[in-house]
Amino acid sequence: MTGNVAVNFPFDAVxxxxxxxxxxxxxxxGANKGWEFPLASAESLRGLLGSRFAISEELLxxxxxxxxxxxxxxxxxxxxxxxxxxxxxxxGRKPLPHQRFGVRWLLARKGALLADxxxxxxxxxxxxAGRAMVRAANVRIVVIAPVGLHxxxxxxxxxxxxxxxxxxxxxxxxxxxPFGTVLIVDEAHFAQSFHAKRTKSLLRLARHPRLxxxxxxxxxxxxxxxxxxxxxxxxxxxxxxxxxxxAFEEYFCHGHWTNKNGRFLWEANGTSNLxxxxxxxxxxxxxxxxxxxxxxxxxxxxxxxxxxxxxEALGLNHRIALVIDNYRERVKLGLVRSDSESLSxxxxxxxxxxxxxxxxxxxxxxQLSNENKSIVLFSNFIEPLYLLRDKIGGELLTGKQSxxxxxxxxxxxxxxxxPLLLCTYGAGGLGLTLHxxxxxxxxxxxxxPGDVDQAEDRCHRIGMTEGLVxxxxxLGFVDYFVDTLLTSKSQNIEFILGSRxxxxxxxxxxxxxxxxLYEFSNS
Numbered sequence: 001m002t003g004n005v006a007v008n009f010p011f012d013a014v015x016x017x018x019x020x021x022x023x024x025x026x027x028x029x030g031a032n033k034g035w036e037f038p039l040a041s042a043e044s045l046r047g048l049l050g051s052r053f054a055i056s057e058e059l060l061x062x063x064x065x066x067x068x069x070x071x072x073x074x075x076x077x078x079x080x081x082x083x084x085x086x087x088x089x090x091x092g093r094k095p096l097p098h099q100r101f102g103v104r105w106l107l108a109r110k111g112a113l114l115a116d117x118x119x120x121x122x123x124x125x126x127x128x129a130g131r132a133m134v135r136a137a138n139v140r141i142v143v144i145a146p147v148g149l150h151x152x153x154x155x156x157x158x159x160x161x162x163x164x165x166x167x168x169x170x171x172x173x174x175x176x177x178p179f180g181t182v183l184i185v186d187e188a189h190f191a192q193s194f195h196a197k198r199t200k201s202l203l204r205l206a207r208h209p210r211l212x213x214x215x216x217x218x219x220x221x222x223x224x225x226x227x228x229x230x231x232x233x234x235x236x237x238x239x240x241x242x243x244x245x246x247a248f249e250e251y252f253c254h255g256h257w258t259n260k261n262g263r264f265l266w267e268a269n270g271t272s273n274l275x276x277x278x279x280x281x282x283x284x285x286x287x288x289x290x291x292x293x294x295x296x297x298x299x300x301x302x303x304x305x306x307x308x309x310x311x312e313a314l315g316l317n318h319r320i321a322l323v324i325d326n327y328r329e330r331v332k333l334g335l336v337r338s339d340s341e342s343l344s345x346x347x348x349x350x351x352x353x354x355x356x357x358x359x360x361x362x363x364x365x366x367q368l369s370n371e372n373k374s375i376v377l378f379s380n381f382i383e384p385l386y387l388l389r390d391k392i393g394g395e396l397l398t399g400k401q402s403x404x405x406x407x408x409x410x411x412x413x414x415x416x417x418x419p420l421l422l423c424t425y426g427a428g429g430l431g432l433t434l435h436x437x438x439x440x441x442x443x444x445x446x447x448x449p450g451d452v453d454q455a456e457d458r459c460h461r462i463g464m465t466e467g468l469v470x471x472x473x474x475l476g477f478v479d480y481f482v483d484t485l486l487t488s489k490s491q492n493i494e495f496i497l498g499s500r501x502x503x504x505x506x507x508x509x510x511x512x513x514x515x516x517l518y519e520f521s522n523s
Contacts, residue, residue, distance in 0.1 A: 003207025005042050005059065007049070008034035018048055027245065038243075039066060039207060065209035070180050073212065074136045079107040083132035091159045095128060096121065098293040103129045105286055110213045111206070111237030113188065115287040115497060118219040118457035120294070123156045126184045126215050131162045133182050139212050140165060140179075144172060144202070145186035148403055153186070172201040180212045188216035189450065191236065192229040199232050206236040219457070220450025221285070222496060227252040227277060228268050230496070239284050241277075252277050278496055287497040290460070297467040299460045306360045306475040316356045316476070323348050349478045354384045354444050357473050361443060362392055364471065369419055374436045376413075376421045378428060378455045379443040385422040394420030397428045410434070425451050428458065435464040441471045445482050449490040 009015060011031045019026060019035050022044050026037035037045060042063055046055065073079065085100040095103070098116075102125035106112055114122050130141040140163075143153050147168045157164045167173055169190050176183075183205060185191075191199040206214050214237060222229055228249060235242035242248065249255035254270030290296055308316060327345045330336050361377070365388075368375055379385055382398055389396060395409040395418045406427060413421040414436050421434065425446050428434075437459040445452055460468045474483065 003039070003204040005037045005039060005045060006034060007037065007045065007053070009053065015049075022048065025244070039209070042066065062209055065178070070210065070212070073133075076108050079132050079136050080104055082135040083107065083128055085128065089159045090161060093124075093159065095124065096294075098288065099125045099128070102286065103132070106213075106215050107132055109215075109237075109284060111215075111239070111284060112213075113216040113218065113221060113233055113237055113285045115218055115221045115285055117288065117290050118454060119290055119296075119461035120288065121462075122217045122219070123153060123186070124160070126217055127156055127160050127162055127164070129215065130164070130182050130184060131160050133212065134162065137212065138179050139182050140177065141182050141184065142167065142173065142176075143184045143186065144169060146190075148406070149186060151407075169198050172198060172205065174201075176205060176208045176210045178210055180210055181208075182212050183214040185214065185216045185236070186218075188218040188233055188236075189220050189222075189229070191232050194232055203232070203236055206238070220448075220454060222450070225271075225449065225490065225496075226269055227271060227274070227496065230281070234281070234284075237284055239281065241280055274496055281496070285497070290457075294462065296460065296462070297464055299456065299468040299470065301470045301472060303472045303474055304360070304364070306357050306473060308356065308475070312356060316352065319352050320349055320476075320478075323352070346478065346481070350444055350482070351381055351383070353475050353478045354379060354381055355387075357443060357475050358384060358387060358391075361441065361473055362388065364441065364473075365392055365420060368439050372419075373439050374413070374416070374419050375439045375441060376423060376428065376434050376437040376459055377441040377443060378423050378425050380425055380446055381444075382424060384443060385424065389422055392420070394418060394422045397421055397423040399424060399427045401427070413437075423455075425455055428455065432458050433461060433463070434458045435461045437468070438464070438466045439469050439471065441473065443473055444479060445472065445486055447482065447485070449486050452486060 005026075007019065007026070016028070019028075022037065022041050024038050024041050026035045026041060028035055039062065042059070046063070074082075080103075083103050085095055085103060088094050099121050102114060102116070102122075106114065106126065106129040114125065116122050116125075127141075133139050134141060142165045143157075144167050145153055147170075150166045150168070153164065153166060164184075169187075185202065191202045193199055205211065216233055216237060218233075221233055231242060231245060231248055231253075234248075235245075246255070249266075249268035252271070252273055253268035254272045255266065255268035257264050258267050259265075323345060327336070327341075330341075336342070365375060365377070377385075377388070377394075382400070385396060385398065388394065395412055397406055397409045401409070409421065410432055412418050413434065416436065421428070421437070440456055440459050442452070442455065446455075456468070456470050472483070474480070
């Protein structure tokens with residue numbers, strides 16, 4: 001499933017001991033789950049076990065391809081010449097300097113992660129590199145992207161006169177043809193969990209013997225600031241750090257065994273040795289910021305602390321107290337058994353807070369509209385968006401709409417037919433260009449810095465006519481909690497991918513939540 005060689009057998013100590021001596025090393029998945037080895041170990045395994053173990057037809061085919069590799073690609077200089085980077089595209093555009101550098105960088109690597117910030121044109125960069133590969137060798141270009149972005153990819157492919165095969169994350173191809181493939185993976189952070197089927201399917205393609213190159217694209221490769229999320233992406237591009245998952249988690253993720261309710265579980269959600277991780281990942285990860293590459297108009301954030309009337313404050317505190325008292329009672333009764341229950345409580349509190357912020361937000365929107373400003377508002381919740389639309393108008397952009405309805409809403413906003421676009425983070429923060437907006441309102445913030453950046457940077461892009469103001473509407477300890485968490489995660493991300501040098505001691509979510517509850521109880 002993941003492109004590795006699985007060795008399954010009824011457990012016996014002798015075979016287990018023999019497998020420990022196989023090189024490259026494998027990973028024991030448990031007494032009843034067998035072993036998993038990289039494909040490079042297959043011949044050694046065949047010599048040791050071939051007379052006793054059945055070998056699948058699929059593995060035999062992979063071994064044949066592994067022993068008879070494709071001819072080498074042309075030299076890098078020839079690939080660059082085929083990229084034709086100084087020519088004007090079909091639609092009149094010309095690749096920007098940072099895009100030309102990105103193309104040369106990709107063509108020098110079989111596996112790479114292009115992690116530029118949103119709005120720097122990663123799509124065009126990857127397609128120009130793909131076009132050079134098609135011109136220089138017998139390859140096809142396969143693009144994996146969310147369905148909602150397929151039209152954008154097709155439009156950009158037409159601009160560079162390149163034929164591409166588009167697949168969604170929900171239906172990845174099961175195999176690759178024998179003559180060679182360049183795999184371009186958009187929104188690569190969709191594969192940040194080893195438990196997800198799509199991650200396993202992607203890794204299988206990434207390890208295919210007939211893969212010419214795999215280029216991963218993501219403006220948010222570390223959405224939560226945890227190194228464990230980076231490991232699947234490193235494995236897909238065959239980074240040396242991904243040879244041993246357990247060693248990676250121990251060294252960079254503070255991996256350790258913990259006793260929970262009498263069961264020993266492996267935890268690797270922490271951070272450690274980040275400065276070393278920053279240095280080691282740089283050769284295969286290109287991370288650049290818009291402020292360093294483009295002469296964009298500035299983006300600034302404004303924090304608005306909502307002041308409620310005494311009657312509104314009484315209503316808010318009453319509704320919050322009901323939720324918290326219920327949670328505390330369940331804790332006393334021993335009914336709270338996981339962190340997910342704490343997150344459910346926080347989500348409920350955030351929904352309540354969002355409702356009480358609507359009067360202030362409505363006034364802010366009306367004020368900006370009177371100044372002829374175009375506005376995009378983001379929320380985690382659909383209900384406040386409906387309430388705002390019913391009260392002051394605007395176009396909706398949510399996951400409940402069809403792709404065509406979403407495109408129509410975006411087109412109306414971009415054309416200036418409506419000055420207000422009301423979006424959920426999931427629908428509006430992914431792959432869209434909303435540069436008509438000069439103001440973004442975040443009714444509340446999502447859990448991850450990546451989602452905040454995705455939302456703001458839909459608007460802060462090439463083509464905007466004035467600077468962008470991002471309004472963070474804040475009310476009470478719930479927003480304080482989330483914004484503090486975002487700051488901590490953002491520091492981790494910048495430390496790992498960027499050039500910051502600082503010591504990070506992020507509190508656990510449970511500890512931060514308890515602190516917030518204490519502050520609320522004593523306020």
